[in-house]
Amino acid sequence: MDTGSDSPKEYRLYRQRFVGLVALVMLNIVTAMSWPWFGPISNNTAADFHISLDQVNWLGNIVALVYLPTALLIPLIISRYGIRVCCQIGGIALILSAWIRYAGTAKSLSPTSSYALLIIGQFFASIAQPIYQVIAPKYSETWFDLKGRTTATMIIAISNPLGGAVGQLISPLVGDTRQSILVLGILSTAVVPFVFLIQKAPPTPPTYAGSKQSPSLRSLCLVMLGYKVEPAAYMSRRERIDFTIVISLFAVLIAASNAFAILTAQILQPAGYSSNESGYMGACLLLSGMAAAVISAPLFDRVFTHHLAATTKRLVPVAAIGWFVLIWAVRPHDTAALFVIMVVIGVSSIPMLAVGMELACELTRNADGSSAIVWFAGNLVTVAFILVGGALRAPADASPPLNMKKYLIFQGIVLMAVCSSVFFIHGVQKRKEADEEKIREKAIATTP
Numbered sequence: 001m002d003t004g005s006d007s008p009k010e011y012r013l014y015r016q017r018f019v020g021l022v023a024l025v026m027l028n029i030v031t032a033m034s035w036p037w038f039g040p041i042s043n044n045t046a047a048d049f050h051i052s053l054d055q056v057n058w059l060g061n062i063v064a065l066v067y068l069p070t071a072l073l074i075p076l077i078i079s080r081y082g083i084r085v086c087c088q089i090g091g092i093a094l095i096l097s098a099w100i101r102y103a104g105t106a107k108s109l110s111p112t113s114s115y116a117l118l119i120i121g122q123f124f125a126s127i128a129q130p131i132y133q134v135i136a137p138k139y140s141e142t143w144f145d146l147k148g149r150t151t152a153t154m155i156i157a158i159s160n161p162l163g164g165a166v167g168q169l170i171s172p173l174v175g176d177t178r179q180s181i182l183v184l185g186i187l188s189t190a191v192v193p194f195v196f197l198i199q200k201a202p203p204t205p206p207t208y209a210g211s212k213q214s215p216s217l218r219s220l221c222l223v224m225l226g227y228k229v230e231p232a233a234y235m236s237r238r239e240r241i242d243f244t245i246v247i248s249l250f251a252v253l254i255a256a257s258n259a260f261a262i263l264t265a266q267i268l269q270p271a272g273y274s275s276n277e278s279g280y281m282g283a284c285l286l287l288s289g290m291a292a293a294v295i296s297a298p299l300f301d302r303v304f305t306h307h308l309a310a311t312t313k314r315l316v317p318v319a320a321i322g323w324f325v326l327i328w329a330v331r332p333h334d335t336a337a338l339f340v341i342m343v344v345i346g347v348s349s350i351p352m353l354a355v356g357m358e359l360a361c362e363l364t365r366n367a368d369g370s371s372a373i374v375w376f377a378g379n380l381v382t383v384a385f386i387l388v389g390g391a392l393r394a395p396a397d398a399s400p401p402l403n404m405k406k407y408l409i410f411q412g413i414v415l416m417a418v419c420s421s422v423f424f425i426h427g428v429q430k431r432k433e434a435d436e437e438k439i440r441e442k443a444i445a446t447t448p
Helices: 016-031 042-049 053-103 111-134 136-143 149-170 177-197 217-224 237-271 275-302 308-329 335-349 351-364 367-392 405-424 430-446
Strands: none
Touching: 016 053, 016 111, 016 136, 016 149, 016 177, 042 053, 042 111, 042 177, 053 111, 053 136, 053 177, 053 217, 053 367, 111 136, 111 149, 111 367, 136 149, 136 351, 136 367, 149 177, 149 237, 149 275, 149 351, 217 237, 217 367, 237 275, 237 308, 237 335, 237 351, 237 367, 237 405, 275 335, 275 351, 308 335, 308 351, 308 405, 335 351, 351 367, 351 430, 367 405
8 A cells, every 4th residue: 555755744623524524414314214215104105196015115125226326426426526516416316306206296197197206206316315325434534533533434324224214203294195205305405405514625634544535446346356456446365355255244234234124014013013013123223223333433433443353253243143043033922032132233233334334444445435335235235135025925824924934034044154254354454554654754753
């Protein structure tokens, strides 16, 4: 890795970084609402618009599918136009999604026309969501120093699942289906001005890494395939292996959590749990994980500064075991055990959002490219898990009817198999080492 003498002579922090952080959190919360918004009101949506439940499900599925190519375009946009312009593109997409979707609620339209506008609106929402999610580690690298970088990434990362949970809570509470879609449009429009609070970069960077432009996504893909690239994009064989493991771990953990959020009722209700109990268990996983993330992030910045890989080796096996145990725990009258398992999974999984993204940045020295790849993989595997869940659902004449036992077995085995690779990760934090070396050089140069 090049750590030549072209680094700036001093590094600075600006209060503006917190303004941009708040803006990204608000944008993440609102953009995350579109994916699960129609889940709690699916039956009402189908009845009001005279469409099938499968068509309603595709209002959510399209978000996951469009996310995939969009995530891979974000590093290119950032490299050419910067963080600010990238966020503004997301704002435009968010406004378009809000009012095209609401236009579909006009009662004078045919069911086909209404559904077409709803799908188009969700398409634009699918463009906005990945922008504010993928950009997290790049924003942290650009604006925060070593004592705040992981914390900033963690805060932005957990705001997305928080937005999904808030969306599921609000959508059935604000009136009928058309009023619910209007409320989503108002929220989407109201949050757009926050994009103007996000600046491209500070006048003086906070760290050496923050002063360097990330290599292209293309160069990251080429080096992962073993091709020669420019020195700034070089990765050793060990780093390529580690990054492959990180991608795999991130993908299955994200997929398991996202699929469970969508399939919670379908997994738990056949075992005798009510929709409220199912919702509480999903909320328990999310809230316990968010609490663990908020507590742990500052520790990674200030205490366990070189322990991302060690943390991964401890948390990932616990999460995998938690998902595996669900095979036997999802049974009648086992509420207490299920809540305990939800806490264990949440505490060991959600902090891995930021840990995984930061470790990917350390291995690649490519904040936006590595983030795009891990989120692409996570959403791709999420779609696969959801489709497999539907295919493995038991028939109506099973005991109990429509149970998801086979899916839980599939999920548990996949996670145990993939997560076992965590013990082979080394995870040397080269980016942080380079930053610390530049800080030491500056200290020596300024010592009288």
